[in-house]
Amino acid sequence: MSDQANPFESLQEQIDDAAAHLDVDAGLIERLKNPERVLETNLTVERDDGTLETVRAYRSQFNGDRGPYKGGIRYHPDVNMDEVKALSGWMVYKCAVVDIPYGGGKGGIAIDPTDYSETELERLTRAFAMELRPLIGEDIDIPAPDVNTGQREMNWIKDTYEKLENTTAPGVITGKALDSGGSEGRVEATGRSTMLAAREMFDYLDRDIEGATVAVQGYGNAGSVAAYLLDDLGAKIVAMSDTSGGTYSPDGFDAREVKEFKSETGSVVGYPEATEELTNEELLALDVDLLVPAALENAVDADLARELRADVVAEAANGPLTPGADEVLEETDVYVLPDIFANAGGVTVSYFEWVQNRQRFYWTEQRVNEELERLICDAFDDLIETYEELDLPNLRTAAYVVAIQRVANSYEEAGNWP
Ligand SMILES: NC(=O)C1=CN([C@@H]2O[C@H](COP(=O)(O)OP(=O)(O)OC[C@H]3O[C@@H](n4cnc5c(N)ncnc54)[C@H](O)[C@@H]3O)[C@@H](O)[C@H]2O)C=CC1
Numbered sequence: 001m002s003d004q005a006n007p008f009e010s011l012q013e014q015i016d017d018a019a020a021h022l023d024v025d026a027g028l029i030e031r032l033k034n035p036e037r038v039l040e041t042n043l044t045v046e047r048d049d050g051t052l053e054t055v056r057a058y059r060s061q062f063n064g065d066r067g068p069y070k071g072g073i074r075y076h077p078d079v080n081m082d083e084v085k086a087l088s089g090w091m092v093y094k095c096a097v098v099d100i101p102y103g104g105g106k107g108g109i110a111i112d113p114t115d116y117s118e119t120e121l122e123r124l125t126r127a128f129a130m131e132l133r134p135l136i137g138e139d140i141d142i143p144a145p146d147v148n149t150g151q152r153e154m155n156w157i158k159d160t161y162e163k164l165e166n167t168t169a170p171g172v173i174t175g176k177a178l179d180s181g182g183s184e185g186r187v188e189a190t191g192r193s194t195m196l197a198a199r200e201m202f203d204y205l206d207r208d209i210e211g212a213t214v215a216v217q218g219y220g221n222a223g224s225v226a227a228y229l230l231d232d233l234g235a236k237i238v239a240m241s242d243t244s245g246g247t248y249s250p251d252g253f254d255a256r257e258v259k260e261f262k263s264e265t266g267s268v269v270g271y272p273e274a275t276e277e278l279t280n281e282e283l284l285a286l287d288v289d290l291l292v293p294a295a296l297e298n299a300v301d302a303d304l305a306r307e308l309r310a311d312v313v314a315e316a317a318n319g320p321l322t323p324g325a326d327e328v329l330e331e332t333d334v335y336v337l338p339d340i341f342a343n344a345g346g347v348t349v350s351y352f353e354w355v356q357n358r359q360r361f362y363w364t365e366q367r368v369n370e371e372l373e374r375l376i377c378d379a380f381d382d383l384i385e386t387y388e389e390l391d392l393p394n395l396r397t398a399a400y401v402v403a404i405q406r407v408a409n410s411y412e413e414a415g416n417w418p
């Protein structure tokens with residue numbers, strides 16, 4: 001079983017590990033380890049049966065030194081203060097790794113959305129948007145989708161904000177549907193960056209991605225897209241999972257067909273071409289070339305890391321490995337492509353969406369994907385250069401070194417006021 005590492009403490013440990021390799025003032029590092037502010041609020045909404053219910057919601061604005069706060073909104077029963085603080089901090093360093101002009105934020109509502117009807121979810125989302133209205137804006141804080149939210153919720157938030165502000169401001173939120181100001185390529189962007197990160201890493205290691213075996217934990221937006229884009233490169237997707245469990249075939253799956261099966265049945269479990277069903281833990285320990293954790297935090301702790309037999313791990317999820325797992329994988333020479341790089345495609349295409357919204361000029365899917373590939377490949381080169389030049393213990397530390405230096409530079413360049 002995975003331990004329940006506190007994700008905020010994990011983030012702070014990751015920053016400390018990198019700070020040891022940087023010449024940045026200790027007082028500034030302390031600033032970079034803590035959020036600027038966090039909204040904790042209660043939303044009271046009417047259920048369809050007429051009763052009232054009050055639920056907890058959060059928005060953390062971690063750091064805005066490089067630009068507006070940016071990051072998703074999650075609906076999940078485990079959403080809590082320390083989780084949003086961690087997720088918002090990871091956004092700061094993710095945006096800095098790919099060098100896009102944003103700070104970091106994150107929010108969420110502590111609910112299981114499957115317990116609510118669509119009309120209840122709309123009322124809840126609009127109630128949250130009303131709470132967020134004074135805090136967000138096209139140049140202030142720009143939310144986006146995360147676990148269990150998508151275009152529908154983003155459209156509701158945009159609409160609520162625009163009505164309350166009596167304006168049109170599509171850039172107040174990203175991840176919208178195309179006809180509401182969304183961008184081509186945003187739905188696929190997170191998984192696309194995971195695929196690109198893995199492709200670049202295999203190339204760096206002089207290994208073929210074609211024919212490489214892959215297991216994906218969490219077959220949602222990030223995981224399923226990563227799987228089918230890796231499948232397109234010729235990798236063999238031998239296992240995938242969701243909350244109901246995992247499915248396995250040594251011959252590999254058609255990842256798009258499994259995605260379709262999951263959207264029809266609700267799970268990857270039961271896919272007819274599987275030879276075996278697996279638990280999530282069994283999937284994580286499979287002897288594969290590439291493991292893609294794409295579910296939630298703390299999927300792999302130190303104990304499970306000792307069982308891991310993958311050569312490369314590409315973190316599509318945020319925070320899937322605990323710091324204890326990182327230590328084990330460093331000893332066993334497993335390369336970990338850290339979340340703040342490997343899943344940065346989502347926020348990168350959100351940035352493109354925001355640029356398009358501000359310019360009222362929309363790009364083709366080809367242009368979006370080409371610009372995304374350029375930024376991810378540039379970030380990979382920066383990361384590898386830093387890893388090699390400073391002889392760093394792992395790629396996560398390299399990513400934080402690059403990112404913290406960029407945030408520290410912008411803080412210092414702003415001068416002393418007040
Ligand atoms: N959607 C986005 O644009 C981005 C998402 N991410 C991260 O990717 C991860 C997944 O997010 P999405 O794909 O958007 O969410 P999603 O809601 O589309 O999918 C999550 C998937 O994980 C599965 N899952 C949940 N708990 C699990 C568990 N314990 N074991 C196995 N499977 C489990 C669910 O069944 C679902 O299939 C999260 O960590 C999120 O923060 C990161 C960057 C951007």
Ligand SMILES: O=C(O)CCC(=O)C(=O)O
Pocket residue numbers: 070071072073094142143144145146174175318343344346347348350
């Ligand atoms: O698209 C965005 O702005 C943020 C996506 C996100 O929440 C993440 O990268 O974890």
